Amino acid sequence: DLGKASIALDPAVKAVRSDDLDSVVGKRAAVELKPGSLLAPAQVTKDSLVKAGEQLVPIGLEPKQIPATALMPGQKVQLVHVPAQGQADTGKTSGTPPETIDGRVVKASSAAPGTGIVVVDVATSAADGPTAAAWVSAGTLRLVLAAPDGN
Structure with a gap:
């Protein structure tokens, strides 16, 4: 479900770089992800979305x-x-x-x-x-x- 794109980013924009793609594969989306949008590291989590209890x-x-x-x-x-x-x-x-x-x-x-x-x-x-x-x-x-x- 992930793709790569070549774009120029302002250094203030926090996005997952294409060479860091493996760091997000297997994680869960922590928020709704829109097709075609940039992926920020904070938008994924390794934690379960359903907590203990x-x-x-x-x-x-x-x-x-x-x-x-x-x-x-x-x-x-x-x-x-x-x-x-x-x-x-x-x-x-x-x-x-x-x-x-x-x-x-x-x-x-x-x-x-x-x-x-x-x-x-x-x-x-x-x-x-x-x-x-x-x-x-x-x-x-x-x-x-x-x-x-x-x-």
Whole structure:
């Protein structure tokens, strides 16, 4: 997936040189990489994107369930449990807020042709992973972007 190009770079631009390509092969992308762009050393990592004590929950979302804002690796999100269609909205009737789980985007796929479904890999705590997976299975999960500072 990597290519080489001959370009003149300003010394202030930090990019992986073609003779250093072997130093990034086998590493993981730490951010979304755009085709045709320069690769900076900080854009790759040898570390796992899912940390110790976390689980990865794949979430398939229809176009109406995801924000118009592009989902990026590292972005903080909340997984919100909503009542299944046809069930009472206990969050509104009892005055209690809906159940939520904090998470972090690890990867988001492109929209699938025909369906528009986007699969988002979200890292959650190991304790919350099974609950999030159950919400996904039941179709009662919505994804909400957290503020950039995490609040």
